[in-house]
Amino acid sequence: MEVDEKKQQLQKKRDLLKELDYLRDPVKLATDVVRRLKNNEAQHSLDLVRVASSRMSCVVSWNHLIDYQMAAGHTEVALKIYQEMKKRAQPPDAYTFTVLLRGLAMARSHPSTLEKALRIYESMYAENSPVRPTVLHVNAVLKVCARVHDIDAMFGIAAKMPNTGPGAANNVTFTTILNAIRYELWQENLKARDDAVPATADEKMREDAVRRGRAIQMGRRMWEDVINRWQDGDMFVDEELVCSLGRLLLLGPSSKDIDDIMSLVEQTMEIPRQLPALGDPKRQSHHRAIRAIDGNAAPEGVEDENDPENSENALDIYEAEDADTDTSFSKLHPSPTPRSLPRPGRNTLSLLMDACLQLRAPSAANAYRKLLTDPEGRYRVTPDTENLHTYLRLLRQSRSSYAAVKLVEDMIADPPPGPGVTAKTFRIAMSACVRDKKNRNIGQTAERLVQMMAKTLEEPDIQTCSMFIELRGDREVPWQEKIKAIHALEANVRNWRSLLAYGRIGSDSKTLDTFQEKYAAAEAMGYDEEGSLDRLGANAPAKQLRIRKRMRNTDSLREAVDSDTGRIGQQAKLAVRSLVLGMVSLCDKVIDEAGEQMDRQTRSEVKQRRSELSGWVTKQNQKTLAWVEKKRGQAGRVGEGAYSVKAKSRIPRRQERTERSKYADA
Helix, strand or coil, X not given: CHHHHHHHHHHHHHHHHHHHCCCCCHHHHHHHHHHHHHCCCXXXXXXXXXXXXXXXXXXXXXXXXXXXXXXXXXXXXXHHHHHHHHXXXXXXXXXXXXXHHHHHHHCXXXXXXXXXXXXXHHHCCCCCCCCCCCHHHHHHHHHHHHXXXXXXXXXXXXXXXXXXXXXXXXXXXXXXHHHHHHHHHHHHHHHHHCCCCCCCHHHHHHHHHHXXXXXXXXXXXXXXXXXXXXXXXXXXXXXXXXXXXXXXXXXXXXXXXXXXXXXXXXXXXXXXXXXXXXXXXXXXXXXXXXXXXXXXXXXXXXXXXXXXXXXXXXXXXXXXXXXXXXXXXXXXXXXXXXXXXXXXXXXXXXXXXXXXXXXXXXXXXXXHHHHHHCCCCCXXXXXXXXXXXXXXXHHHHCCCHHHHHXXXXXXXXXXXXXXCCCHHHHXXXXXXXXXXXXXXXXXXXXXXXXXXXXXXXXXXXXXHHHHHHHHHCCCCCCHXXXXXXXXXXXXXXXXXXXXXXXXXXXXXXXXXXXXXXXXXXXXXXXXXXXXXXXXCCCCCCHHHHHHHHHCCCCCCHHHHHHHHHCCCXXXXXXXXXXHHHHHHHHHHHHHHHHHHHCCHHXXXXXXXXXXXXXXXXXXXXXXXXXXXXXXXXXXXHHCCCCCHHHHHHHCCHHHHHHHHHHXXXX
């Protein structure tokens, strides 16, 4: 056996040497290695580079091998290749260390990751090291420190960087540090929230404000250094660096920190402030009462006094102790060195929207949005889905329900970059309608939103429908408007019932589910409604036999469809049942409130609709109970009580008896 293995190794080496006869140039060898790595031939590439190391300098090929393993997440394998590279007299170059440190920064956070990165970084300072560290290597090590949440090590490494020269800090260095400070502040707040030591609400808020103030102060001091270097022409500032400080200021304990975001953008991008600064007499008019942006606004005096969004001091809870907030983001003086201004993008737009949202300044947010997104303007920023969601929250804050629904309609007509219109979009817009419930036209606005959701989403959002039922089920809403609300919800409920029954959405949806296609194909092959398999003979076609094999352990075709989709679980069924019960309650309110004012035909239609919905709920309860009993029987055959406890907890006995008695006459 050993002789055969030696023969195989010798033959393999001969093949590699013969292959190297055509790859005598290191560039051709590196190109061949890249091609093989794309085809996942990592072992053959490694063997080829090992043999070639005795003939030529192939550092680039070794770098490709290390980069491939790092990208695949195999950190230990990459480090072993790095050690073997040095043993084969292939001295690493600057890119080798860059690949190693970058791979460690992108690897999973582990306590030993930082130790390995620091060992590689410190080896570059050795006397026999062929490469000296540059700012690229320092930035990679800083990312490793930020990944493992070691702020002390990060500041220790950054303190050794020179102020000027090729090794000085650049925009990526400051961006990495600012993001690490913000993430560390978030981690400290989570730890304080889970702290077992009891504390009063005031003490927790004060400690939280102190932590935020210290983090903000660190960011402000760093920004002074950034501005000095920028003015001297030693570094350039990009949008990512500006937004990293802006996101940190968003966590500030006072409104001064958030207000400075607009000054920061004005300082770096020369975008004029759309809101007067704090202390300016003109600022008072922007904080008295939140006025809607559209013309369909709620009247003055309808603000909820208990709403925290209407509190004038909602942001100024506590000032951080020993926090020097005198550092201002004033305009830069003319510099003899020309500065390249960072160009605002979606990140800047999102930052300004978030700042206006916390400052309760919808008019300023609308001005920023028009200024940055104007197609004929200077910046021409195309907002993505998240930008529009933030603007929807601003419209919700200002009770601009009509503008919110109009924005959703525009998003459907012209989908923005990103996920596009999702359930989250309709949920935020419906919450704006709920907040604007005093508006006399809110019924038409909310109904239009619900109808758009039924035509847009494959799976209508249940929470949006529940908010709509709660909005239109109020006693102040006339019973005629409640009937319109019932008709508006028809399509959404029909879609969900179709999804539960067949595994697909109704006919008014844009797309069809493949599981409904399976159901239709099975019906065409002779299945009955319950998916009986009795009519399938031994000579059935192969496609029928495949379906029969898939349904061997199921009682009906519909249950097979449910098990195939994996989406229609018991939680979804309970949620839809709760939604239908809400519509039943809405029908009851119409019947009770209308009294003799409703004509006989309308009353008959409402009662018939109520009976259909309640009957569907009763059938779903019976199916759920049958499913529970079936699982109990399976658990009894496999092992005693393995599934029965969970089954009991899903359908409480008291709820079961209540619903049976409530809908027995339906």
